[in-house]
Amino acid sequence: MEAAEERVELELVCPACWSSLEATAGGGRRCASCGASYPRRAEVEVLLDDETWRATVAHAEHERETLRRYHVSRRESPLNILYYDGWVARMFRHVPEANRGPLVEIMCGEAEICRRLPQRFRSALALDLNPTMVEQAARDLEQAGETRVRLVCASATQIPLADQSAGVVMVQGGLHHVKPLLAQVVAEVGRILRPGGIFVASEPANDHWLTRRIRHWQYRRSRQQGTDPGEDGLTQHELDAALSAAGLRLDRYRRFGFIAFPFMGNTQLFPLLATCRWRALGRALIALDRVFEHIPLVRGMALTSLLTALKER
Numbered sequence: 617m618e619a620a621e622e623r624v625e626l627e628l629v630c631p632a633c634w635s636s637l638e639a640t641a642g643g644g645r646r647c648a649s650c651g652a653s654y655p656r657r658a659e660v661e662v663l664l665d666d667e668t669w670r671a672t673v674a675h676a677e678h679e680r681e682t683l684r685r686y687h688v689s690r691r692e693s694p695l696n697i698l699y700y701d702g703w704v705a706r707m708f709r710h711v712p713e714a715n716r717g718p719l720v721e722i723m724c725g726e727a728e729i730c731r732r733l734p735q736r737f738r739s740a741l742a743l744d745l746n747p748t749m750v751e752q753a754a755r756d757l758e759q760a761g762e763t764r765v766r767l768v769c770a771s772a773t774q775i776p777l778a779d780q781s782a783g784v785v786m787v788q789g790g791l792h793h794v795k796p797l798l799a800q801v802v803a804e805v806g807r808i809l810r811p812g813g814i815f816v817a818s819e820p821a822n823d824h825w826l827t828r829r830i831r832h833w834q835y836r837r838s839r840q841q842g843t844d845p846g847e848d849g850l851t852q853h854e855l856d857a858a859l860s861a862a863g864l865r866l867d868r869y870r871r872f873g874f875i876a877f878p879f880m881g882n883t884q885l886f887p888l889l890a891t892c893r894w895r896a897l898g899r900a901l902i903a904l905d906r907v908f909e910h911i912p913l914v915r916g917m918a919l920t921s922l923l924t925a926l927k928e929r
């Protein structure tokens with residue numbers, strides 16, 4: 617019974633009223649209940665209302681150059697790829713073996729998590745507002761023969777999934793981009809998670825004054841930086857408050873990322889690192905970060921947090 621359940625693909629529903637969607641002749645979708653229509657607008661399905669779609673396209677155009685740099689560093693810089701491999705693997709280590717999804721990656725960008733989906737997951741949905749990034753991820757995953765992941769253009773504030781349909785929800789570096797909407801996004805996570813499900817999030821940490829200073833310096837220099845609000849990151853308190861309000865219990869909150877994170881996670885800032893193929897250097901920086909994590913006075917100054925939150929049964 618459980619094995620059969622695991623194989624069921626996540627069914628997309630109307631993001632306005634959570635009712636079933638019907639296919640339309642033009643390749644789009646229409647809500648049978650509220651009548652909302654979601655025409656075919658991109659290579660992937662777009663489940664956004666007209667106004668959000670227009671704003672999304674304008675925002676993506678405004679950030680085109682930023683996104684191009686993001687794409688190059690994520691897909692071509694060996695040290696950046698090595699760092700993300702380790703980071704995503706670290707996030708997955710917090711998902712109990714028995715939990716096999718379905719998995720939902722919100723604010724996925726080019727789907728850094730779903731590109732590295734462990735074998736035990738049979739189906740996943742990755743969503744982001746930005747159609748260009750989602751299309752890129754869809755093309756890459758198709759080329760890689762990855763058939764378990766479905767990619768859609770949708771908002772994390774109105775996830776097109778039914779209540780209690782996901783076993784795992786993950787997000788990497790997305791929540792701080794929607795700081796004013798944090799409560800709404802986390803409420804959506806709470807809604808779609810099944811009882812016993814887990815939320816794993818990794819975000820820039822904002823708990824220490826030195827961390828804030830370093831990040832401001834980094835953002836001033838970054839040509840990859842976008843224009844979203846809330847780039848300061850999030851504190852444990854801010855995250856905990858949003859989780860409790862959404863019926864999720866913060867289980868773990870750990871900070872990490874001291875030297876490897878700013879250098880390897882942002883190779884576009886450092887021309888020598890951007891093309892460096894010396895993976896041993898990357899591994900050494902990551903090992904150094906691990907040491908710092910265990911030094912109590914230093915630990916608090918980490919640049920990133922990783923949290924897990926549980927939906928009680």
Ligand SMILES: C[S@@+](CC[C@H](N)C(=O)[O-])C[C@H]1O[C@@H](n2cnc3c(N)ncnc32)[C@H](O)[C@@H]1O
Nearest residue numbers: 723724725728744745746771772773788789790
């Ligand atoms: C810094 S990127 C992180 C992308 C990816 N998770 C990663 O680690 O590379 C933040 C992403 O959030 C997306 N985003 C912003 N607001 C959103 C919303 N309301 N719903 C879905 N995605 C959103 C942006 O389009 C962008 O791709």
Ligand SMILES: [Zn+2]
Nearest residue numbers: 630633647650
């Ligand atoms: Zn509807």
